[in-house]
Amino acid sequence: MEQWMDVGIIGGGPAGLNAALVLGRARKSAVVIDEGRPRNRVTGETHGFLTRDGIAPGEFRRIAMEQMQAYPSIAFVSDAATAVTGTDGDFRIETAGGSSYRCKKLLFAVGMRDLPLDIDGLADVYGRSAFVCPYCDGWELRDRKLVLIVKGARALHSAKTLSGWTNDITILTDGPDEWTDGQREELKRHRVTVFDSPIRRIESADGMVERVILRDGTAVPCAGIFFAPKLAAGSELPKSLGCRVTEAGTVVADAFGKTSVPGAYAAGDAATELYQAVVAASLGSLAGVGINTELLAEAWEREA
Ligand SMILES: Cc1cc2nc3c(=O)[nH]c(=O)nc-3n(C[C@H](O)[C@H](O)[C@H](O)COP(=O)(O)OP(=O)(O)OC[C@H]3O[C@@H](n4cnc5c(N)ncnc54)[C@H](O)[C@@H]3O)c2cc1C
Numbered sequence: 001m002e003q004w005m006d007v008g009i010i011g012g013g014p015a016g017l018n019a020a021l022v023l024g025r026a027r028k029s030a031v032v033i034d035e036g037r038p039r040n041r042v043t044g045e046t047h048g049f050l051t052r053d054g055i056a057p058g059e060f061r062r063i064a065m066e067q068m069q070a071y072p073s074i075a076f077v078s079d080a081a082t083a084v085t086g087t088d089g090d091f092r093i094e095t096a097g098g099s100s101y102r103c104k105k106l107l108f109a110v111g112m113r114d115l116p117l118d119i120d121g122l123a124d125v126y127g128r129s130a131f132v133c134p135y136c137d138g139w140e141l142r143d144r145k146l147v148l149i150v151k152g153a154r155a156l157h158s159a160k161t162l163s164g165w166t167n168d169i170t171i172l173t174d175g176p177d178e179w180t181d182g183q184r185e186e187l188k189r190h191r192v193t194v195f196d197s198p199i200r201r202i203e204s205a206d207g208m209v210e211r212v213i214l215r216d217g218t219a220v221p222c223a224g225i226f227f228a229p230k231l232a233a234g235s236e237l238p239k240s241l242g243c244r245v246t247e248a249g250t251v252v253a254d255a256f257g258k259t260s261v262p263g264a265y266a267a268g269d270a271a272t273e274l275y276q277a278v279v280a281a282s283l284g285s286l287a288g289v290g291i292n293t294e295l296l297a298e299a300w301e302r303e304a
Contacts, residue, residue: 016109
């Protein structure tokens with residue numbers, strides 16, 4: 001049997017959960033459908049979220065679910081949404097588990113996902129001593145010997161950013177790069193060592209990186225790695241519904257999460273390239289407000 005809800009939320013990370021909290025408090029009904037594969041599941045701690053600095057992602061979710069108990073109009077379903085059809089006022093979500101939900105508004109809080117890591121040994125250290133964002137994990141590695149795996153124009157920006165946490169940076173380009181002499185000179189001036197031999201493997205013990213071995217035999221000892229994994233949209237469902245999506249896979253949305261499809265919203269990593277839990281939660285909150293405002297305006301019109 002199909003269930004009717006005001007809002008169907010696909011994705012139950014910080015973005016989807018914060019939207020659900022706002023909607024529950026605004027006395028709207030919503031279903032949060034989550035298959036439980038958040039991008040930060042590889043890591044033990046989430047940093048930089050005020051009052052929750054250093055919390056384990058699972059504990060963050062446990063507290064969120066506990067607090068959501070106060071709002072009975074919000075339902076949680078462990079399942080994967082496989083299809084979304086319909087238009088504003090009457091969307092239909094189907095799931096892998098065979099359920100379907102009808103809702104007036106939709107929120108895509110589907111996050112992003114890492115494509116398979118293509119460096120031998122990187123998966124062993126990802127989330128333990130190899131990270132993606134110094135704002136999230138730089139503090140724990142401050143003043144340590146760090147490797148930055150990066151190529152192309154982004155390298156200078158990444159090195160400049162990481163220099164806020166350590167002045168011992170080695171860039172590995174994992175193959176030849178096309179930097180100008182000026183760019184190489186700038187890195188040298190800032191005492192950033194560069195190796196452009198391809199990476200053979202990363203050696204580690206219990207998740208802690210010890211050294212990176214290059215194909216030319218060089219061993220680069222280090223205590224941590226920062227890199228930018230290749231990303232894909234957490235789900236193709238926004239695209240399948242017709243939402244405009246950038247080349248990076250981000251759903252184009254306004255400040256309140258409104259996408260190019262009427263009645264469909266997006267929040268969190270799915271709708272920004274600023275990948276931080278607190279940002280995702282705040283975008284979820286804004287989308288909750290945006291959706292509620294639209295629902296209230298429609299009800300107000302109907303009742304006039
Ligand atoms: C290694 C690592 C460390 C990080 N550390 C930090 C940190 O210290 N501090 C910080 O602020 N941020 C950190 N981040 C970033 C942070 O994890 C993300 O910004 C945040 O989780 C994004 O929240 P979200 O709700 O948008 O997406 P997610 O948390 O990724 O949640 C999306 C959810 O949607 C689900 N989903 C997707 N498609 C479907 C579907 N079709 N049906 C059902 N469910 C679906 C997914 O399974 C997932 O559970 C880190 C990220 C990584 C990779």
